[in-house]
Amino acid sequence: MTTTEPGTPDLLYSEVEEDLRASVRDLFAxxxxxxxxxxxxxxxEPYDLKLWRTLAADLGAAGLAVPEELGGHGASARETALVMEELGRSLAPVPFLGSVVLATSALLGADTTHEVVVELLAKLAAGELIGALAVPLSSTPDSAFPESVKVDADGTLSGRVTSVADASAAEVLIVPATGADGPGLYAVEAPAAQVTEVISLDLTRRIADVVLDNAPARQxxxxxxxxxxxxxxxxxAAGLLASEQLxxxxxxxxxxxxYVKERYQFGRPVGSFQSLKHRMxxxxxxxxNARAAARYAADTLxxxxxxVEIAVAVAQxxxxxxxxxxxxxxIQLHxxxxxxWEHPAHLYLKRAKSDEIALGTAGRHRAHLATLIDLTL
Structure with missing residues (x-):
């Protein structure tokens, strides 16, 4: 239970959140x-789908931010951010970002009384379905609506989207497309699309190119x-990615x-050397600093x-x-x-470098922040 007043940011972890953290961390360990x-x-098989089912369904992580009336647990972005934080600590190979964060958030931002939206949210929240949002992972919150996919005259979709996160594990794709009636979001069953993994720096989160050729779709x-x-x-997603980076x-x-406490040189642990103390x-x-920014973004969301936009831009x-x-x-201090390759440090650097580009670079977010606070450069 929080003691903060309404509207006051709460950067601390609640008891419920700490219990959730313990469960997720134990599972990943x-x-x-x-x-x-x-x-x-x-x-x-880069994705551990058995682990995914345990995380998504048994622990209920897939439905944390989905309202109870739509089949979820009625929690919030705070709890989802905590799972993202633990994913950053473990690099567990599960499609959480693509399915729980991107695809589910897109549906929650749509009309949640729509029959197809209700159906998909229930399955995503239960962990019965893996989703992905068909946009390049480098897309930013201030990006223009993509026009790489078009709605054909018969209502099918055609086009190509590159670098889609977790697309190779997805069973349904949420695809932004434009047609005669303007922009829209469409659900496409994964077998109706050509999904090809591409070589990526981060081996624990795969990206893929998605090609649609008269693919059947539901708006x-x-x-x-x-x-x-x-x-x-x-x-x-940009706000929650900050928790993964944390x-x-x-x-x-x-x-x-x-490590520096255990590694000895000249009869002393290297961590006792003053220069290393300063670096630590x-x-x-x-x-x-990162924890404060990430928690504020999660609490604001x-x-x-x-x-919200300011908090997310600052966090990223x-x-x-x-x-x-x-x-x-x-890597250097180890x-x-x-x-x-035997030590996992390189996987964390690769994830950090990939996250540096994902959902907008730090420079892109600083530039956007300037416009949000009317800062004249």
Whole structure:
């Protein structure tokens, strides 16, 4: 139970959130340890769908932000952000970003009385269906509505979308498309599309190109709602991605501090050297900064306050470079072992670098923030 007044940001974790964190962290420790994640990157099955079913259905993570009347658990972006934070700590290979964050948020931003929307949300929330939002992962909340997919005269869809997150694991694609009636969002069954994985830096989150050729589709949002629904999805995803970046930074700092305490040189733990103490202190302050920005974005999204766009832009502008810096320092301060494929540090750097581009670079968010606060450059 929170003691803050209505409208007051709450950056602390509640008891319920801490319980959720413990459950998710225990699950990942048991089924997505570093060795297991590293091993899976070398296989032809990059996603752990058994783990996904446990996370999505058994723990109920897929339906956290979906209202109870639509088949979810009626929680909020705060709880979803906490799962994202733990995903950043573990890099568990599950399609959470594509399905729970992007696809589900797009449907929640549409008309939730629409028959198809109700049907899809119920299945997504129950973990019975994996979704993906067919936009490039680099799309930003202030992007124009995409026009790469067109609505054909017979209502089918044709076009191509590149670099779609988690598309190769998806069973339904939520596709922005334009037609004679203007922009809209459409649901396309994955077998009706040609989905081809592309080589990506991040081996724990796959991206794919999606080609549609007269693909049967069901409209889930019309011209009156589709642009706002898409912006809602991208804004929510950018805000929650900051929590994943926080998780990356937190893991990197924790593991690096642990290592420098155990690694000895000249009869002393290397962590006792003053220069390394200073670097650790800098990283600690950055992680604290990232936590404040990410938690504020999550709390603002949950409360639906007027400064959502500002909070999200600030969170991405801060958390993105911090995640990269802590991952780089983790590799350097682990010495020789940090440079090897056997150590998981390189996976965290790859995720941090990929997240640096995902849903807008830090520079793009700073530029957008300037327009939001009327800052004249």
């Amino acid at each position: 048991d089924q997505a340890g570093a060795a297991a994640v590293l091993a899976r990157t070398e296989t032809s 889930v949002s019309d011209a009156a709602h589709a642009p706002a629904a898409l912006k809602h999805a991208l804004t929510t 998780g990356i930074a937190d893991w990197c700092l924790t593991e690096t501090v642990k 202190a800098t990283l600690y302050l950055e992680v604290v 949950a409360a639906g306050r007027d400064d 502008a801060r958390c993105s470079p911090i995640a990269v810096h802590t991952a780089e320092e983790a 010495g020789g072992i940090g440079m090897t």
